[in-house]
Amino acid sequence: MAITAVRIDGRLIHGQVANLWSTKLGISRIMVIDDKVASSDIEKAGLKLARPAGIDLSVLPEKTAAEHIKRGGYNSQKVFIVVKRPQILLDLVNDGVDLETINVGNMSQTDETTQLTNSINVVQDDVDAFNALNEKGVKITAQMVPGDNAQNFMEILKKFKSK
Template structure:
């Protein structure tokens, strides 16, 4: 499969992903990987409505996504993988999926998170996952929209301390 891009975005498919990123990347399929969303007909229906016209959509649990990717199920397509949390990507890599670069977009704030940027909020599990991905040689950037400069996410992460 031609994995064109990988993005962490808590909103999954929304205006930036559906319009800006999909157009910029010239993708043919968005692959949302999330066990909970894949099990929810309501959430899947919402994602189907949000996907851009002419772009296919797969909403898959983690293990199924890893199997499809490794067997080459979408080799002829340009696939944009979108997940909510970095832990999902650690699991994919541990299951044998090769990733080169991950873009961190939006990770929403809640009472347990520490704010890293205006749009990226993390808990310790996220920090551990980002460190694990980085240790595997995967480049991690922070970039909200294609017109923004991509920043080295690990430099951003080093400047902040996560709440205990």
């Protein structure tokens, strides 16, 4: 499969992903990977409505996504993977999926998170997953929209102080 880009964005498909990133990347498919979302007809219906016209959509559980990717199920397409949390991507890498670069977009604030930037909030589990991905040689950047400069996310992550 031609994985064109990988993004962590808690909102999954929304204006930035649907319009800015999809257009900039010239993708043919958005692949949302999330066990919970894949089992929810309501969430899948919302994602289908948010999907840009002319772009295919897959909403898959983690194991199914890993199997499809490894067997080359989408090799002829330009796929944009979108997930909510870094652990999903770490699981994919541990399952044998080759990811070169991950873009961290929006990770929403909750009572448990620590704010790193205006749009990126993490918990200790996220930090652990990012560190493990980095140790496996995956490049991690932070970039909200294509017009922004990509920043080294591991430098931003140094601001983390657990609660």
